[in-house]
Amino acid sequence: MITRLSSFGSHGEFRVRAAIDFAIVNICMLAVWLAVALWRIASADLTGVHAQLSHFANYYLMFCPFAALFPITFAVGGIYNRGLSGRQRAARAAGACALIGITYSVSAFALNDRVMLEHSIAVGFAVLVSLVVPASRLLKEVFVSRYEVAPRDGVAVTNRCKTVLVVGGAGYIGSILVRRLLAQGYQVKVLDKLLYGPGAIQDILCHNRFQLIEGDCRNMKHVVQAVNGVGSIIHLAAIVGDPACELDHRTTSEINYAATRMLIEVAKGDGVRKLVFASSCSVYGATDDMVDETAPAQPISLYGRTKVESEQALMAAADENFQPTILRLATVFGHSYRPRFDLVVNLLTAKAYQEKLITIYNGQQWRPFIHVADIADAMMLVLTARKHLGGEILNVGDSHLNFTLSDIGTKIQKFFPDARIEHIDNSDRRNYRVSFIKIERLLGFQAQWTLEKGILEMKRHLEAGDIRDYRNPSYSNQKCLANAGIPRHAEQRDEVVMAAFAGGAAL
Numbered sequence: 001m002i003t004r005l006s007s008f009g010s011h012g013e014f015r016v017r018a019a020i021d022f023a024i025v026n027i028c029m030l031a032v033w034l035a036v037a038l039w040r041i042a043s044a045d046l047t048g049v050h051a052q053l054s055h056f057a058n059y060y061l062m063f064c065p066f067a068a069l070f071p072i073t074f075a076v077g078g079i080y081n082r083g084l085s086g087r088q089r090a091a092r093a094a095g096a097c098a099l100i101g102i103t104y105s106v107s108a109f110a111l112n113d114r115v116m117l118e119h120s121i122a123v124g125f126a127v128l129v130s131l132v133v134p135a136s137r138l139l140k141e142v143f144v145s146r147y148e149v150a151p152r153d154g155v156a157v158t159n160r161c162k163t164v165l166v167v168g169g170a171g172y173i174g175s176i177l178v179r180r181l182l183a184q185g186y187q188v189k190v191l192d193k194l195l196y197g198p199g200a201i202q203d204i205l206c207h208n209r210f211q212l213i214e215g216d217c218r219n220m221k222h223v224v225q226a227v228n229g230v231g232s233i234i235h236l237a238a239i240v241g242d243p244a245c246e247l248d249h250r251t252t253s254e255i256n257y258a259a260t261r262m263l264i265e266v267a268k269g270d271g272v273r274k275l276v277f278a279s280s281c282s283v284y285g286a287t288d289d290m291v292d293e294t295a296p297a298q299p300i301s302l303y304g305r306t307k308v309e310s311e312q313a314l315m316a317a318a319d320e321n322f323q324p325t326i327l328r329l330a331t332v333f334g335h336s337y338r339p340r341f342d343l344v345v346n347l348l349t350a351k352a353y354q355e356k357l358i359t360i361y362n363g364q365q366w367r368p369f370i371h372v373a374d375i376a377d378a379m380m381l382v383l384t385a386r387k388h389l390g391g392e393i394l395n396v397g398d399s400h401l402n403f404t405l406s407d408i409g410t411k412i413q414k415f416f417p418d419a420r421i422e423h424i425d426n427s428d429r430r431n432y433r434v435s436f437i438k439i440e441r442l443l444g445f446q447a448q449w450t451l452e453k454g455i456l457e458m459k460r461h462l463e464a465g466d467i468r469d470y471r472n473p474s475y476s477n478q479k480c481l482a483n484a485g486i487p488r489h490a491e492q493r494d495e496v497v498m499a500a501f502a503g504g505a506a507l
């Protein structure tokens with residue numbers, strides 16, 4: 001299913017642009033009128049100045065309604081349509097202005113100058129308006145591309161560099177991120193197989209700058225269609241989490257690794273410069289040290305291995321025209337349009353609320369945490385950064401948010417004093433404390449959400465009845481996929497294509 005963008009901007013956009021063009025046309029006329037008056041004064045032609053002044057009211061009574069012809073003609077000529085470049089708009093505007101300007105000048109010659117304009121003013125106006133209106137289009141294009149201006153919400157973005165593809169944009173992180181992008185004036189395309197349903201993006205499907213391509217990132221046709229015309233890609237699509245990945249190794253490897261390799265090829269072929277990849281701090285595996293981006297990746301799960309393999313493919317593909325940035329995300333918490341209760345903070349908070357029990361597995365293990373809204377902010381920072389971030393790996397989190405799992409239990413219990421904490425040990429060896437100095441130094445990124453604020457937010461959603469039962473399979477990737485079955489290929493040949501891209505990767 002493809003939800004297409006309408007080719008025309010919103011009514012609000014149209015009105016603003018039409019009003020601006022109407023004003024420019026009037027300013028052109030006033031400028032010529034003034035120039036002629038000044039020239040007469042300089043030539044001591046006081047009779048001419050007097051006549052010009054006495055006709056001023058007549059001129060404008062006739063001219064103002066006529067000036068409305070410009071935006072009307074522009075609308076009919078498609079100049080306000082989205083999808084045109086600044087140059088195309090300028091060329092169309094030049095043609096339309098010349099046509100109306102000449103018509104006006106001929107009318108001025110043919111009709112009485114008491115109701116029409118003087119010939120000299122009419123001709124001067126025709127020339128000026130034919131230059132100024134197209135020039136305004138060209139200048140806007142130069143300005144927007146040079147200064148990477150993010151237009152206000154509601155203003156259509158036609159520039160390719162302002163069109164972003166979010167692969168996996170209907171998920172937990174993506175559904176927040178795409179709203180951030182829309183609010184910043186971006187044109188947003190989402191390629192998503194909707195493994196967990198369309199609910200998280202339902203209300204933005206009709207947004208005039210949003211396009212959903214319901215498809216599979218393992219299918220070449222879907223990927224080519226999605227990548228076409230975008231300036232940047234944020235790649236989030238994956239089978240996420242160790243338990244979900246364990247359901248089917250081949251599918252996990254295809255989606256989390258082989259599809260990344262295919263996306264790289266398609267993106268490079270299409271001239272996309274920026275690709276932001278969502279990796280995970282779980283690539284650090286099990287270590288007692290505080291790790292930064294230079295630490296060796298030692299994944300201890302299939303999920304972590306596929307992330308490392310994708311990172312390596314991206315780094316190998318980086319060149320001056322293709323600039324991938326790898327973001328190793330801390331463990332995310334917080335509410336989203338697609339709530340997840342297979343993430344430790346969310347899960348323990350919901351358990352404390354619903355069952356008055358906080359079950360901590362392997363309490364001494366360290367994890368870095370980060371709120372989902374902060375992740376979206378970090379991704380926006382990377383996307384809009386002027387700094388060259390091609391080939392960089394950045395841990396995304398905040399050094400103040402490294403906690404043991406026992407710490408998490410204690411913090412949650414403060415909000416649910418009648419909940420009991422139980423400790424269980426199992427075979428999960430993941431343990432990592434992470435440094436986030438690099439992203440702070442390069443981009444000034446600091447988390448805005450504390451763990452306590454995120455727990456409180458989730459508590460309020462639980463109390464408000466927004467989540468009826470956190471155990472509902474829709475809130476867990478593993479349960480959801482176990483119920484629905486592994487995601488099937490869109491076409492039979494995708495399996496062969498994926499095998500080719502997987503190369504020697506271990507399944």
Ligand SMILES: NC(=O)c1ccc[n+]([C@@H]2O[C@H](COP(=O)([O-])OP(=O)(O)OC[C@H]3O[C@@H](n4cnc5c(N)ncnc54)[C@H](O)[C@@H]3O)[C@@H](O)[C@H]2O)c1
Pocket residue numbers: 167168169170171172173174191192193194195196215216217218235236237238239240241255278279280281328329330331332333338340343477487
């Ligand atoms: N949530 C976390 O704690 C966390 C931590 C570290 C890294 N990450 C990474 O961030 C990214 C987003 O995570 P999330 O929490 O939003 O996960 P999510 O499971 O909520 O979202 C993943 C999205 O990808 C889509 N998808 C999966 N397979 C697809 C396919 N074959 N084709 C097209 N779309 C497909 C799903 O439908 C879903 O909308 C993932 O790459 C994940 O590995 C997440």
